[in-house]
Amino acid sequence: MKLEIRGADQLARTLAQIGAGTAKEAAAALYAEAGLLATESIRRTPLDTGALRGSIKTLRPEVHPDNILVKIVAGGPAAPYALIVHEKMGSVNWQEPGTGPKYLENPVNEAAANWTERLARRIDLNRARRG
DSSP states (O other): OOOOOOHHHHHHHHHHHHHHHHHHHHHHHHHHHHHHHHHHHHHHSOOSSSHHHHHOEEOOOEEOSSOEEOOEEOOSTTOTTHHHHHTTOSOOOOOSTTOOSOTTHHHHHHHGGGHHHHHHHHOOHHHHHHO
16 A cells, blocks of 8 residues: 655545545455355354244444444344254254354354454555545
């Protein structure tokens, strides 16, 4: 990234522009990574009727002054038993290889080791600068 700054006023404007654009870029990066985690979660979700797998969604980012929140959700009216299956609290058939409890939690925990590196690769500071 090449950043040319001339004078204090330009510096202040550029930093303000990068700050605002960086939040937007970070939100997009988080949303993309969460989408990958949701896809992996769907793959690991036990399959009976398909309703539980179909209920897994990545919600759009919520950008707040001090944080950015992206949620992966499961269940709702289509699959109100999502928590029971996730925590293996009921009689669930785990016969399909690769599926099982903690279908949301495990992919997130596994991705945590290189989460910041993956996000950093997705954030385009040139695009952030343009806002």
